[in-house]
Amino acid sequence: MPPSIEARQLTKRYGQFTALSGLDLSIQGAKCVGFLGPNGAGKTTTMKILTGLIRATKGTALINGVDVASDKKAALASCATLIETPEIYPALTPKEALSMLCEIRGVPRQDKNKRIDDALARVKMSEWADKKVGGFSKGMKQRVNVASTLLSDPEVIILDEPSSGLDPRGMSEVRDIVTSLRDRLVFMSSHLLAEVTEVCQEVAMIDHGKLLVYDTIENVTAKFAGGGGAAEVGFAGNVDEQLRVRVSKLPGVTSTTKSNDRHLIVKYDTAVLTQDKLLESVAGLKAGAITFSQASGLEDAYLSLIKETL
Amino acid sequence: MSREGSKAAVGSLVHVGIAAKYNFLNYFRARRFYVMLAIILIIAGLLTALVGYYRPPGFVDGGALGFYGAGWGSFASIVVVLSAAFFGGDAISGEFQNRTGYFLVPNPIRRSAIYVGKWLAALTASTIILAVFALAMLANGLFYFPGNVPWEFVESFAFAWVYLVAAMSLAFAFSSLFKSSSISVLMSVILLLFVFSVIDTVSSLVAGIEPWFSLTYGAGIVSNILNVPYPAAKTVTPFGPGGRFTVVSYNATVPEGLLILLVYLVVMAVLGLVLFERKEFTS
Known part of the structure; x- marks a missing residue:
């Protein structure tokens, strides 16, 4: 066929x-x-x-x-x-x-x-x-x-x-x-x-x-996504630079990126951190986190494969 | 993954019918059909009113044949040109400019079936317009000359329809050539109403050459058939002091005229189809 x-x-x-x-x-x-x-x-x-x-x-x-x-x-x-x-x-x-x-x-x-x-x-x-x-x-x-x-x-x-x-x-x-x-x-x-x-x-x-x-x-x-895990965290209020840095400094977190005003993409080292532990850590910041979901690695893969946009 | 039985293979002739049916429905429902109809009714209405009020000798004193020659013979070609340009001028270019081609073309249907279907739809709509004008002229003729419908009028209507078919092919060729609807419509009108007439005049009067290559020269049979006797194929008229200069005018005979129309029909239809087959949907 x-x-x-x-x-x-x-x-x-x-x-x-x-x-x-x-x-x-x-x-x-x-x-x-x-x-x-x-x-x-x-x-x-x-x-x-x-x-x-x-x-x-x-x-x-x-x-x-x-x-x-x-x-x-x-x-x-x-x-x-x-x-x-x-x-x-x-x-x-x-x-x-x-x-x-x-x-x-x-x-x-x-x-x-x-x-x-x-x-x-x-x-x-x-x-x-x-x-x-x-x-x-x-x-x-x-x-x-x-x-x-x-x-x-x-x-x-x-x-x-x-x-x-x-x-x-x-x-x-x-x-x-x-x-x-x-x-x-x-x-x-x-x-x-x-x-x-x-x-x-x-x-x-x-x-x-x-x-x-x-x-x-x-x-x-x-x-192509560079390994590790990624989660998207939603906050009740706007995500400012201070909050982003606080999340970045959590143990096992490798990087953070704002996906929009109230959401952060959090990448983490899966050897150090599991998803549930990350959730606990973010909640522990008492910064108004209200949603937590696993982020797709497709975006990472896309960005690593496609270096520029016309 | 086979889904046999859910659909049947459809022949290209059936596809032509489907394309014609829905394009005609689109024409029939669209404003342009009624605008064209209104234009034709206005022309017919004005003719009726003016002839009724002024009784011009050219219309009422020359018998039934003279009446049809002055009315139908003078305006039928204009109706043909406007109809062909209105319905055919953007038939193909509109698929590109308006993006309707993106809905129709990426389907299991040959482009040739779409082309022929659209051509038939445009021809049907134009034929209705031409027939309405002919009926209006006929009604007027019967009013002034009851019970007298010259056979030449029937022939002239048939020739006008053949001219319409040829003009439609030309309009479709332009429509396939250009991506802009307005340019293709405008080019069709300009060419059929003015350019060919200028070519006819320059060719016969200035160069003294019979304009056998001109569509409108061939279409001259539409009005010429209403003249008795049929105009001479070549007329040399002397003018100037002592007749030193001459003006040559040509008239296509009926077989010549039909042949010219037929050649335009075939050549332009094939040219338009080839262009449409090769044209790409790039935006």
Whole structure:
């Protein structure tokens, strides 16, 4: 059985600029794979080539063993895609737009309405089903776009920053949807490392058009996150420099970084400190710590692999 | 991981029908269809009112054929050009500029099926507009000349429709060439309304060459068929002192005109399709 998604020496040049440089990637099986990289790394370019929106300068992109460039129709026969933030014909309703995609993808007529209703219900757009898309906000349109990937029971789903344009609730709902789709291959690009950590089992990192690593999140974290543990501590009040230094000086703590006004990422030496001991120590400071959670090592791995952002 | 049975393979011809159906629905619901319809009704209404009030000799004194020649013959080409530009001018470029292509293209459907489907939708919408104008002219004609519908009017309508098909192909080619909707619409209008006319004039009057390469020259059959007898293929008119100078004008015969329209239809349709196939969704 061929890999579900395969890139062979995929290269894309725009004049002098090389967006992708000999990318090799092979993904198979039912799982969610996060596709990470800085702006301009080549994530969207890869996904556009995989979905026939652009052509590779060199190399081959295959879905379920079929070359997208030579037979896009066959390659995408069992693939749903969401690339960037598509617009929908403004005079159509979500029901009509999704009906068009159902017909294109060959969803049986008797199933069509139920699939559309279910998809719209999952993205909480049922009550807007018969309103013209032209009047929708960006977030509402993106919900319909997400619904479009749920229509035809695809084997492969390619999502390019699916949470883009959504409010926090919408983002959470998309995460839930993607999590529920792990019985098939989901290939998802995102800038949100927490989102990738939550919903993906594997991660591919790309920079300057080249694949840096493709492995399970655990392996990537173990190899590149620099060892040790990390926790995120939330405080009732703002975290000032004095508080950060106090936490830094706790035994076993190797570094502290503010993740936002009220949260600190605390890295610690696991040879000296366990998570429960760290929790006790932080609570012992009586500095208003109110939440404590294990932090993802993916950010560390990302930062150690990707040295600069364009 | 196979999910057989959940969907069936869809043929490209069916895809053409699907693309045509939903694009036509989009056209039909959109403001532009009604704007175009309003423009046509205003032109038809003005013609009706002016002819009814002033009774210009060109309209009412030349018999039924003269009436259709002065009304339909003078305005049908403008209706064709406006319809082709309105519905075809941004059909493809709009997919790029408005980003609707990101919704439609990354699906198991060939770009050619999308192109042909959109072309059919635009042609259907334009045909409705052309038919409404023809019906308005017909109603006027029947009012002044009851029971007298010249066969030449039917032929002229058929030629106007062929011109519409060719003009639509040209508009689609421009639409595939440019990423900006407004530029592609504007280019279609300018080319069809002005540039080709200038080429026709310069070619025949100045250079003395029959403008067989011009779309509007071929489209001349739409109005020429309403003249009896059909205008001569070549007319040399002397002017100046002692007739020292001559002005040469050309008229395409019906077979020539149809051939020119057909060649434009095929060449521009293929050119537009090739351009669309090669065009990339870069933002």
